[in-house]
Amino acid sequence: MDEILALSEKNQKRAREIITETGLVGIWESAGAEVNLVGSLRTGLLMKNRDIDFHIYSEPLTISGSFEAMRKLAEKPGIQRIEYQNLLDHEDRCIEWHAWYHDISGDIWQIDMIHIMKDSPYAGYFEKVAERISERLTPETRNAILSIKYEVPSETKVMGIEIYKAVLEDGVRTYADFMQWKDDHPEEGIIEWMP
Numbered sequence: 461m462d463e464i465l466a467l468s469e470k471n472q473k474r475a476r477e478i479i480t481e482t483g484l485v486g487i488w489e490s491a492g493a494e495v496n497l498v499g500s501l502r503t504g505l506l507m508k509n510r511d512i513d514f515h516i517y518s519e520p521l522t523i524s525g526s527f528e529a530m531r532k533l534a535e536k537p538g539i540q541r542i543e544y545q546n547l548l549d550h551e552d553r554c555i556e557w558h559a560w561y562h563d564i565s566g567d568i569w570q571i572d573m574i575h576i577m578k579d580s581p582y583a584g585y586f587e588k589v590a591e592r593i594s595e596r597l598t599p600e601t602r603n604a605i606l607s608i609k610y611e612v613p614s615e616t617k618v619m620g621i622e623i624y625k626a627v628l629e630d631g632v633r634t635y636a637d638f639m640q641w642k643d644d645h646p647e648e649g650i651i652e653w654m655p
Contacts, residue, residue, distance in 0.1 A: 461603055464507075464610045472506045478561055478569055479512065482536045491529045493518045493575075500620050502590040505602070507609035509620075510569040515576055515586060523548075526555050526575045538562050553580035582650075589621075589654050596628050596655045604633045611635035618642070621651045628655045 479485060488495045499513030500506040518525060523546070534542055538561045545556040557573040576583050597605075604627050612618050612635070626632035626641045 461607070464606050467610070468507050468606050471508070471510065472501060472504065474563070475501050475506060475512050475569070478563065482533060482539065482561065484533060484571065487532045488516050488529050491518065491525055493529065496587050498586045498590050503593045505605055505609070505620065507606055508614070510567055512569060512571045514573045516573055517576055517578060517583065519578060521575060521577050523555065530557055533559060548577065552582060553577035554582070592655045593624050593628070601627050608635050608638045619647070619651060621653060622647060625651070625653045
């Protein structure tokens with residue numbers, strides 16, 4: 461377990477350094493946006509997946525403003541690829557940005573920035589989910605979650621929220637039990653679960 465905790469701490473530290481190196485928060489704030497960290501880094505449950513997740517809010521949210529912030533981010537050393545998806549006319553009411561950062565050690569980090577309209581049904585939702593997960597964690601459940609994440613093969617697609625739900629709601633504690641749980645609880649799309 462010590463090795464797993466050490467890897468989690470190392471990756472969380474590196475993720476926070478990347479946020480600083482890219483100036484991501486300042487870039488969006490200079491465009492008048494509110495930037496909220498969500499996901500596994502916010503809950504302290506980042507493990508092997510090199511993923512950093514943000515939800516970003518602007519009033520008004522404009523496509524040109526969103527592109528301007530991303531133009532500034534694209535100029536940062538290490539940002540090698542960016543993807544854009546306009547979902548403003550969908551239920552999500554957002555613009556999805558995905559950036560890939562290549563750090564000096566050769567690791568590739570994915571930075572997801574979801575630029576959300578304030579009238580989206582998901583505005584503030586995942587911030588609340590992260591807060592509730594953090595409140596419910598105990599040393600035992602944190603260790604179980606990190607152990608399961610550690611054992612998930614890199615080619616296997618698992619959403620962190622599935623692991624959190626299995627551990628916090630259904631008492632799952634091992635990777636084998638989680639995979640059985642996953643077979644019994646198939647999920648697609650956005651999982652709307654909050655502890």
